[in-house]
Amino acid sequence: MKNNEEKIYSYLGLATRAGKIVSGDDSTLLELKRGNVKVVIVAEDASNNTKKLFKDKSSYRNVPYAYFSTKLQLGFAIGKAPRAVIGVKDDGFANKIVELLK
Numbered sequence: 001m002k003n004n005e006e007k008i009y010s011y012l013g014l015a016t017r018a019g020k021i022v023s024g025d026d027s028t029l030l031e032l033k034r035g036n037v038k039v040v041i042v043a044e045d046a047s048n049n050t051k052k053l054f055k056d057k058s059s060y061r062n063v064p065y066a067y068f069s070t071k072l073q074l075g076f077a078i079g080k081a082p083r084a085v086i087g088v089k090d091d092g093f094a095n096k097i098v099e100l101l102k
Contacts (some may be wrong), residue, residue, distance in 0.1 A: 004100045004101075006076075008055070008068065008069075008100050008101065009069075009073070009076075009077040010088065011060040011093055011096055011097050011100070012041075012074070012078055012088075013077055013078065013079070013099070014093070015088055015090060015093040016077075016078040016079060018090065018093075018100055020088060020090035021078055021086060021087070021088060021089065022036075022037065022086070022089060022090045023055075023075075023078055023080060023083045023085065023086045023087070024073075024083060024085065025050060025084060025085050027055055027087075028040065028085045028086065028087040029053075029054075029056075029085075030059065031058055031087055031089065032058065032063065032087060033057075033061075034055075035061070036087075036089050037063055037087035037088065037089055038064075038087075038088055038089060038090065038091055038093075038094030038095075039063065039064045039065065039066070039087070039088045039094040039097055039098055040054050040058045040063060040064070040065040040066075040085065040086070040087050041065070041066055041067060041068050041069075041073050041074065041085070041086045041087075041097070042054050042055075042065060042066070042067050042068070042084065042085050043067075043068070043070055043071040043083070043084045043085070043090070044053075044067045044068065044069065044070060044074075045070050045071055045084075046067075046071065046084035047084070047097050048076065048082050048086065050085065052065065054066070054085055055066065064098050066098075066101045068101060070081060070082075071075050074084040085090075086100055
């Protein structure tokens with residue numbers, strides 16, 4: 001039986017293959033401002049400035065956000081280099097990830 005953390009990584013991988021993920025500070029911020037991001041995941045080991053930036057931007061736009069995992073693990077989950085921020089652009093994936101994060 002998988003725990004919630006493993007399930008979240010699985011959903012991030014699926015969302016990536018479906019083209020429903022945006023990653024990295026600049027790309028995620030741009031898509032967030034366009035209103036395309038449904039949930040923002042910020043690595044727990046991201047800088048305080050990055051955490052504050054995405055907390056403020058997400059709160060302002062009523063987009064759920066969470067501090068989860070490490071940059072290395074988030075990058076690995078989506079098959080890329082370490083990532084401090086990931087945005088999920090699909091409602092279905094976002095809802096499931098938010099549910100698992102609680």
